Structures are given as C-alpha cells and as structure tokens.
Amino acid sequence: MAKLLYHITMSLDGFVAAPGDDMTWLSGLHAEPNPVVERVIGGIGAVLMGHHTYAPATTAEGEVYGGRWRGPIFVVTRDAAPSPGFTLVGDLGEAVAAASAAAGDGYVAVLGATTARRCLEAGLLDEVLVHVAPVLLGDGVRLFDHPGGTRVRLDPVELSHAGAITNAWYRVA
Amino acid sequence: MAKLLYHITMSLDGFVAAPGDDMTWLSGLHAEPNPVVERVIGGIGAVLMGHHTYAPATTAEGEVYGGRWRGPIFVVTRDAAPSPGFTLVGDLGEAVAAASAAAGDGYVAVLGATTARRCLEAGLLDEVLVHVAPVLLGDGVRLFDHPGGTRVRLDPVELSHAGAITNAWYRVA
Numbered sequence: 001m002a003k004l005l006y007h008i009t010m011s012l013d014g015f016v017a018a019p020g021d022d023m024t025w026l027s028g029l030h031a032e033p034n035p036v037v038e039r040v041i042g043g044i045g046a047v048l049m050g051h052h053t054y055a056p057a058t059t060a061e062g063e064v065y066g067g068r069w070r071g072p073i074f075v076v077t078r079d080a081a082p083s084p085g086f087t088l089v090g091d092l093g094e095a096v097a098a099a100s101a102a103a104g105d106g107y108v109a110v111l112g113a114t115t116a117r118r119c120l121e122a123g124l125l126d127e128v129l130v131h132v133a134p135v136l137l138g139d140g141v142r143l144f145d146h147p148g149g150t151r152v153r154l155d156p157v158e159l160s161h162a163g164a165i166t167n168a169w170y171r172v173a
Numbered sequence: 174m175a176k177l178l179y180h181i182t183m184s185l186d187g188f189v190a191a192p193g194d195d196m197t198w199l200s201g202l203h204a205e206p207n208p209v210v211e212r213v214i215g216g217i218g219a220v221l222m223g224h225h226t227y228a229p230a231t232t233a234e235g236e237v238y239g240g241r242w243r244g245p246i247f248v249v250t251r252d253a254a255p256s257p258g259f260t261l262v263g264d265l266g267e268a269v270a271a272a273s274a275a276a277g278d279g280y281v282a283v284l285g286a287t288t289a290r291r292c293l294e295a296g297l298l299d300e301v302l303v304h305v306a307p308v309l310l311g312d313g314v315r316l317f318d319h320p321g322g323t324r325v326r327l328d329p330v331e332l333s334h335a336g337a338i339t340n341a342w343y344r345v346a
Contacts, residue, residue, distance in 0.1 A: 010187075012187075012301070012303060012316070012317075012327065012341065012343070013187050013315060013316045013317040014183075014185075014186050014187015014188070014315065014316060015187070018322050018324075019321065019322040022322075025324060120309075128185070130185060132305070132339075132341060134326065134327035134328065134329055134343055135324060135325065135326055135327060136293075136316075136317045136319075136323070136324070136325035136327065137319075137322055137323065137324060138317055138318060138319025138320070138321075138322050138323045138325075139318075139319055139320055139321055139322040139323075140322055142186060142187065143185070143186045143187065143309075144185075144186040144309045144311055145311060145312075146309075146310075146311025146312055147311070147312055148192065148311075148312055149191050149192040149195075149310055149311050149312040149313055150309070150310065150311045150312075151191075151198055151308060151309070151310060152308065152309040152311075153307065153308055154185065154307035154308060154309065155307065155337070156307055156334075156336075156337045159334035159339050160334075161329075161332035161333075163329075164328070164329045166305075166332050166339055166341050168185065168305060168339050170185070170307055
C-alpha cells in the first residue's frame with residue numbers, strides 16, 4: 001500500500017519558501033550528491049501537490065524534481081487551469097486516493113506545505129522527510145503551520161547528512 | 174578568544190517554545206545520552222540570556238542546563254529584578270563583552286531566541302548549535318525571526334544525531 005511522504009527542503013529556521021513563495025534561496029544548496037534523495041526519488045510512485053506548488057512547477061509535462069522524476073502527478077485544486085501531465089482533483093481525500101492507487105506500493109510524495117498540512121491534519125500523512133539546508137531565512141512559508149499550536153510526535157526513520165545537508169526522516173507517530 | 178554560540182533545542186518545524194513560552198514539549202525528548210550536548214556544556218565559559226529566558230530560568234543561583242552547568246551568567250535586560258548568580262546588563266554590546274571576557278577561550282552560550290537574533294543581526298554571533306527534536310509544534314517562538322526575510326548562510330561544523338535528536342552545528346558564514 002502506498003505511503004504519503006511529505007518531502008521538502010527547509011531552511012534551518014523552518015521555512016520552505018522565502019517571502020512571496022521565493023524558491024531562489026535553494027539554488028546551489030543541493031549541489032553535493034545526496035544518496036537519500038536519490039533513494040527516495042527512486043521509490044516515488046506518484047506526486048501530490050497543491051495549487052501553490054503546481055503553478056510554478058508546470059515547467060514540463062509530468063516532471064518534478066528538476067526533471068529527475070516523471071510520472072503521475074495529482075494536483076489538489078478547485079480552480080487551477082489544466083495542464084498536460086497533471087491530474088486536477090478538487091477534493092483532498094479523492095486526490096489522495098487517486099495518487100495512492102497510482103503509486104501502488106511506492107511513495108506518494110507530497111510537495112508543498114499547505115497540502116502536507118491538510119494531509120497531516122486529516123490523519124493521512126505517513127512520513128516526513130526534510131532536507132535541512134545551511135541557511136536562515138527569517139520569514140516565509142513555514143514547514144508546518146498550525147496557529148495556536150499542536151504537538152505531533154514523530155518517530156525517526158533515518159537521520160543522516162550529505163555534505164552540508166541534514167536528512168531528517170520520520171514516521172508520524 | 175570566546176565564541177558566541179546560539180545553543181537551543183528546536184522542533185522539526187522551527188519552534189524553540191510552544192505558544193505562551195511553554196517549554197513542557199521538551200520533556201522526555203532529551204532522555205537519551207547525547208555526546209554533543211556533553212561536549213558543548215564542557216566548553217561553555219559563560220552564559221548570555223535575555224529577559225524571557227531569565228525569568229523562568231532563575232530556579233537556582235547561577236545554574237542552567239538543569240543544574241549541569243554552573244558559572245557566570247549574564248542577562249541582557251533593562252528592567253528585570255536582580256537575582257544572586259546573575260549579572261544584569263542593559264546594553265547588548267556590553268553584555269557580550271562582559272560574557273566574552275568571563276568565558277576566556279570557551280564558549281558564550283546564548284540561550285534564548287530574542288538575544289540570539291540581536292547578536293546575529295549585530296554581527297556578534299559565531300556559531301549555531303540546534304538540537305532538532307522529533308515533534309511538530311505548528312506555532313510558538315521561532316528559532317530565528319526576521320520579518321520580511323533575510324539570508325544568513327551557514328557553514329556546517331558538525332552534523333550528527335543521538336537517538337531521535339539531530340545535532341546541527343554551524344558557523345555563521
């Protein structure tokens with residue numbers, strides 16, 4: 001059965017995008033080989049993303065990870081314009097079900113903070129893999145946003161590092 | 174010469190305190206031995222903290238780290254009440270100078286997000302050591318807060334893990 005994995009790169013201070021959804025801070029940070037990234041990309045059967053991630057990601061038909069992965073991509077959205085290679089689904093549960101079916105025994109990689117938060121709060125998220133980058137951003141889109149606070153316990157799956165990147169991989173407890 | 178080290182435990186999503194300065198989320202998370210923590214505590218010559226950290230920390234004269242460290246503690250504050258074992262200094266630069274002199278060749282451990290941010294923005298912070306704990310808090314006091322965003326590049330000193338804790342240690346570039 002497919003597992004939902006929130007897979008993302010984060011600044012040390014917990015931001016996955018700079019203010020204004022700016023992703024240029026990532027440039028050069030994944031320059032060194034990272035065996036965990038390669039392993040995970042090889043295990044992804046489908047991708048699930050939200051509106052915010054979809055818009056700038058539509059650089060090529062059905063490609064993410066800078067073209068290193070191709071396959072079925074599901075977008076949770078009620079109003080985005082369709083694009084070849086992307087399946088648009090309005091309801092989160094239906095999108096997760098469709099992505100899971102497409103992924104088979106592989107991972108559904110959840111890309112994007114809003115969709116990941118919705119999956120986590122709906123009890124659908126299985127794992128979190130964060131690549132912690134050596135930079136402080138101070139503001140922007142947070143890894144996980146739950147106004148008022150909560151406590152989600154995580155169980156480590158694998159903690160490692162590759163060059164300047166820390167790979168922190170957990171199962172949602 | 175002493176080095177200023179921002180030393181703190183953080184949730185995976187970048188919070189060092191839950192809403193309302195609540196620190197109870199930390200309980201049990203440092204249960205396993207962590208050689209990096211022991212090594213750092215052994216190298217600390219003085220502690221620098223702000224008003225927020227001072228108030229709840231004044232449990233015993235000149236003790237922090239749950240009583241595992243005793244020594245000169247400097248508090249950056251203009252209005253806190255004095256307490257034995259703590260030196261209160263109004264000006265950040267003077268507090269850093271006094272703590273550095275007291276620390277000799279050791280570390281000045283900067284405890285507390287506000288004081289660390291002020292040191293960083295004043296160009297006084299040398300290193301950051303974050304213990305990343307396996308929990309998501311969703312809200313609270315952030316590791317580093319700079320409204321509008323910035324980019325502070327870090328150079329890894331040592332990346333490691335101990336049990337469920339990831340130790341991420343950097344030099345400010």
